[in-house]
Amino acid sequence: MDSALRQKAAGALLLILLAAAVFLPYLDRLPWAHEEPRRAIVAQEMILTGQHVQPTVCQRPYSKKPPLHNWAIALAAGRDGVVRPGEARAVSLAAFLLLGGAVYLLVRREMPGAAPAALLATLTNYLMAGEYSRLAEPDMLFALLTFLAYFIYMRDPARLPALALSSLCLGSAILVKGVAPLFFYPGLILYAALRAPDRRRRLLRLALHAAMALIPPLLWAAALAGEGRLEPMLAVVAAEVAGKATGSLGAHARHLAEFPLRLFAVLLPWPALLIAARRPAPARGALYWTSLYAAAIAFALFLLAPGARERYLLPAVPYFAIVTAHHFDARRLVPRAAAGAWIAVTALAGIAAGAFLLARGIVPQALILFVAATAAAAIARRRLRWLELGLVTAGVLLLVHTHGVLFYRTTYRPATLPAARALAGEIRPRLPVLIEPRAGLLGLAVDLEGLIGRPLHDRDAFDFDEHYLIT
Structure with missing residues (x-):
């Protein structure tokens, strides 16, 4: 070379x-979002039960996705086996x-x-x-x-x-x-x-x-x-494929x-x-x-x-x-006017996100975004190639997303771990725990399973004479 x-x-x-x-x-630091708890709980139950072939969610078979991603999460979970x-x-x-x-x-x-x-x-x-x-x-x-x-x-x-x-x-x-x-x-x-x-x-x-x-x-x-x-x-997969293949003419x-x-x-x-x-x-x-x-x-x-x-x-x-x-002509020089306008828009995005955070008392992340916007504006004074412009633009926007959007999510999305800790202190070791199969409760289920060291059970698929019910 x-x-x-x-x-x-x-x-x-x-x-x-x-x-x-x-x-x-x-x-x-980000609380569970979207379908993340479902992916995590499958891996969590693989660890707790030793059953790695059939994915389960609260001990109910889950067949919409093959298991390799869940195996990878289980491997990444570490020695204590908590996801x-x-x-x-x-x-x-x-x-x-x-x-x-x-x-x-x-x-x-x-x-x-x-x-x-x-x-x-x-x-x-x-x-x-x-x-x-x-x-x-x-x-x-x-x-x-x-x-x-x-x-x-x-x-x-x-x-x-x-x-x-x-x-x-x-x-x-x-x-x-x-x-x-x-x-x-x-x-x-x-x-x-x-x-x-x-x-x-x-x-x-x-x-x-x-x-x-x-x-x-x-x-x-x-x-x-x-x-x-x-x-x-196979029946679940067939139903899933059929469901995605339909749609009205207007939807198409x-x-x-x-x-x-x-x-x-x-x-x-x-x-x-x-x-x-x-x-x-x-x-x-x-x-x-x-x-x-x-x-x-x-x-x-x-x-x-x-x-x-x-x-x-x-x-x-x-x-x-x-x-x-x-x-992409990476080495072509960007016209000065175009570069100035492009970076001005990028820098304004950083300044706006920083001002939003600062107004809510979030100082360190706001300063990061202000520094990034200032650096972008300073770079705009020199002649840039298109590849350099792309790097500056992407860098500022990714910092805005990380320290603006993602950090703000950590402040307003409710974390499930404190509630799981409170529940774990009230649960007796031998009594099964049933949970209502709602997406909003899956994050709590993941954290609670990790704390009590055993899987929860889907209320629609299991029944016990004595049990706890989370709803």
Whole structure:
């Protein structure tokens, strides 16, 4: 590796470490949110019961998601076996940082100059950086495993060990979400059919890859069948798929109009940067075309599904980053007026968020945002390249999200741990605890299970002569 590449690699590593430093604060302080308690309680009950094959929520079988993400949370829980918010979210944060590194390494092989833009487009878009990098949800681990399958395959598709390792990654991704093949095979198949000179050989390799990728989910299905739980799980999955495939004509039309705009918004600032500094792709090899096909097909599939959300496209974001890096003219100078206006808007966002916090007596975080906005305004005085502008913009906005939005959530979202501690002191060791199956009580259930060292029971699925009831 020559000195220039070594410097760029060191810069990429520094950026990943800085991203970790930005994202780590409040990881453990944020109360449970969204579906996080459900993911955590499945892992918690795996630890408490030793039953790792069939996920359960309050001892009731939960078959909407395969268990690999829950296994990862259980592994991260530590020696005491208690699932805490920071440990559950650390799985997503680690996957997020590894994903950025994998995108950088893959692009650097073909276009070293485009690798920094690919890394930034992966690590600093709002969908991944602002939301799912710090949630105890399966989406980030799913995106990492799916992309690792692509990463290994693209580096050496002709060798059987690489093919087997890639298929193992994809099979593992299927154990996070069953739709993983939709983000892997379409782009590769389309490239093999339309552009590859050795079409037949590539298609045969992909067929072998698909066969080997089924091994991990089939092993899990066999374990479920051995416990007599496979048919109920398949019935739940079929009902879930059928429910997502329906929708009125009006819902379809509204989704067709709204989904592209929502996707543009959650990928900011990179769609705007790409529009401003677009160029023809200088090299259009297998990496470019497979990424373009994979991103376009994933977008088209979820555009036609009225129930689709932006997070469903998380595994396609690395493909978007690769295509963006090919077309993004990172070294082009930004016109002074455009740079000034762009950074003025960015700095105002930091100042507004800081003023909001300061008005509520939150001084340290407000000062961080004021310093970030001032630094951005000072940087605007020099001539910037588009890549530098993207880095400054993303840096300020991520600080606003971390020390503004996330910190403010820690102050107004009710924590469930104090209530769980109060309840744990009143519960006798041998008496079962039933809980009403409401999403709002799952955070309390996770914390209470960890404190009393045994699982709670779903009120709709269990009944005992003597019991405690939480409602």
